[in-house]
Amino acid sequence: MAEPVSTSTLIGSDGFELHPADETAILEQLKHYEQPQAACIDALKIVQRRHGWVPDDAIPAIARVLGIGPGAVEGVATFYSLIFRQPVGRHVVLVCDSSSCFLTGFDELKQALVNELGVDYGGTTSDNRFTLLPVCCLGACDGAPALMIDNDTYGPVTPDDLPRLLEGYP
């Protein structure tokens, strides 16, 4: 016989507490908008800044602060590519795979990244240091091929540049 399913088992809410500073930061965002749902993406980013990613348990917690349903938050959290729903490494490498980079050495750069890090897209190095992901045109096409590490944009980057570039992110 089927057990009744509570929403908390669908989207677990146990064991996650919003950091008070994060809750304050989220509430601070509300003043920019007519309705609280608008702060949803900001809220997800605030949580991600602290934890590196957005665990499932954070969803109802954010929903509660915003006064909206968890489904609305989950829908948003799964749509946007820069909201991470799995743990990532300490640093995220976003390599641009769009056209101008493709025309100026993306394939070699991507291969060198895979060799250097030992992981492919979506993978995290075993020392938990880097996660590798593709990204749309970084708007740095005059410096193609380009990539971002955390908040820093680099380009043009050659495979030879990689070891020393990555060194800057312990």
Place this chain on the structure above:
Amino acid sequence: MSQSIPSQRQSTQYRSRLLQPETERSADTHPLTWRLRDDGEAVWLDEYLRKDGYQSVRKALNEGDPQAVIANMKEANVRGRGGAGFSAGLKWSLTLQGGDMPRGYLICNADEMEPGTFKDRLLMEQQPHLLIEGMILGAYANNSFYGYIFLRGEYVESARVLNRAIDEAREAGWLGPDINGSGFDFDIAVHTGAGRYICGEETALINSLEGKRANPRAKPPFPGQSGAWGKPSVVNNVETLCNVPAVILNGADWYQGLSGDRTKDGGTKLYGVSGPVEKPGLWELPMGTTGAEILERAGGMRDNRQLKAWLPGGASTGFLLPEHLDLPLDFDTVGKEGSRLGTGLLTVVPQEMSMVALMRNLEEFFARESCGWCTPCRDGLPWTVKLLQALEHGQGEEGDIELLDKLAADCGPGLTFCAHAPGAAMPLETALRHFRHEFEQGVGKPRGEAHEDPIPVGQV
């Protein structure tokens, strides 16, 4: 040495830059960039005011006639620089205002994610006050009480510069209540995104701003009738808004004259080139400058390669050929060649590049970035990628090319909710037309592994 940054981290750090020195730029001829500094540092408020900053706001608010701002913009015919080329003045004249209509929003589209496009970044990082000035004028004309700069999340430096400039402007009374003693109130917030190209589509952008999934909305109603939170909302590109102050200050005739007799579109344009050229970069040039002139500024093709084809304004524009290099790059002329001016930043393709491989790369982008609402886009684009992968590996089947024709046609204008799918179709359709033989070379072998290549999403 824990504070030290490895030198490599410095030397490859990307910085947005204009490849025209100050000596080549003047207020009369370079309304978008004349104030930019050769050292690439941002022009902050003091310097901006010394360089005639906010004079257009002073003028317009003194005159006290918002409709005159719209009339000026209509006459100048400033065409949208986000890619579609719609007249900003005309758009503004259609915004609902007056009567019981609540004041609405002025939204700057700073989502810049069109592959091959890197112009709005320069304007935001080095001259934030010009954008703010343009937004104040836009808000005044459209009776907007609040403005958002919808900025892609990856533009960390733009966010830093814009936020500081907004604070400066507010402190000096250019934002906030009773701007410059005029009785007009307006303020701006920077809203940063979290990825996804589709956020740049104006109605998807509004959904995203409201904290929802970025699916486009059906039109009508247009944003000017019912946009963010149901209020009249005007969405304009960064570069479009940066054109407004000079139009208001110097007039429509002057603006029209900037492009001389090159084209009937007035003004200047931030043109650029990327791909294998000697000096990829950005320049402010008269509207209607030719591809040949721009390519020459870029020093021509790198290592004496041959130019095979080029995209005039991003991934969602159609391929042009070397024979098109002498056409004036304006909206109508490029449109007549089966392409679009788009963002006006050229992407060059060298002779040795396989058009099949390049199309595969482009369609991977469009397939990944589909919002999933319409079938031809959501299902047709991954199918297109699979066919291109097969052709690229020489494993295409008879009929594959005709199927590509059909998939492209199914994504044509008017068949889907937004212009993402037509954007995916245009480069494909033009590549199939101009370079069909390259696709045909991929046909003839049995189907095999190639079909199993994944589309590189790699989301976590």
